Amino acid sequence: MARSQLRASIMSAPVQHIAIGVVVERRPATSPWAQFVWRPVAVLAGVPHTAAWTQLGEDGDAATFYAGPAEIALYRSEADNYRRNLGSGAPGIWVMLQATHGEPPYVIGGVTADPAEGEGWTVSGQFIVEPVPIPEALRQKIAASAAQFPAQPAFVKRQRDRANPEALARRVPLTGRRNERR
Numbered sequence: 664m665a666r667s668q669l670r671a672s673i674m675s676a677p678v679q680h681i682a683i684g685v686v687v688e689r690r691p692a693t694s695p696w697a698q699f700v701w702r703p704v705a706v707l708a709g710v711p712h713t714a715a716w717t718q719l720g721e722d723g724d725a726a727t728f729y730a731g732p733a734e735i736a737l738y739r740s741e742a743d744n745y746r747r748n749l750g751s752g753a754p755g756i757w758v759m760l761q762a763t764h765g766e767p768p769y770v771i772g773g774v775t776a777d778p779a780e781g782e783g784w785t786v787s788g789q790f791i792v793e794p795v796p797i798p799e800a801l802r803q804k805i806a807a808s809a810a811q812f813p814a815q816p817a818f819v820k821r822q823r824d825r826a827n828p829e830a831l832a833r834r835v836p837l838t839g840r841r842n843e844r845r
Contacts, residue, residue: 716730
């Protein structure tokens with residue numbers, strides 16, 4: 664492997680993985696096309712010793728389920744996004760659910776602490792993507808990971824030089840055949 668390829672693979676590799684559990688909610692739908700509405704409602708710091716798709720509780724028509732384990736990958740290049748997320752008024756972890764059209768009804772497609780990545784998952788409209796609150800223990804791990812890497816300097820748009828009108832003046836057209844021009 665070439666040195667530049669090795670460096671690129673190291674730069675894009677996650678610097679930390681955090682194991683979490685995902686909790687989803689099922690509510691009856693008010694639509695004639697769907698029986699239930701599913702959405703992520705919480706993440707757990709760590710993975711519990713519970714089988715995936717175990718029902719955790721029921722409150723009237725709503726039921727909550729432990730959907731299973733997932734892993735948040737933290738990247739050095741996204742440290743600024745993690746800091747902005749944690750400094751926002753409502754920091755979150757974005758959870759993506761993909762339909763299976765069977766049992767279980769959904770699988771966890773991904774989890775991220777990067778708001779830009781979470782927003783990118785919503786573009787296709789094929790997945791259920793929701794931000795959920797960050798537990799304090801998980802918030803501390805993400806903050807500690809982001810603190811390891813210095814903030815990138817802010818982008819500064821460079822100013823263009825003013826155009827020289829004399830340099831833009833019309834030139835005398837060249838005449839003759841191409842090989843006769845001097």
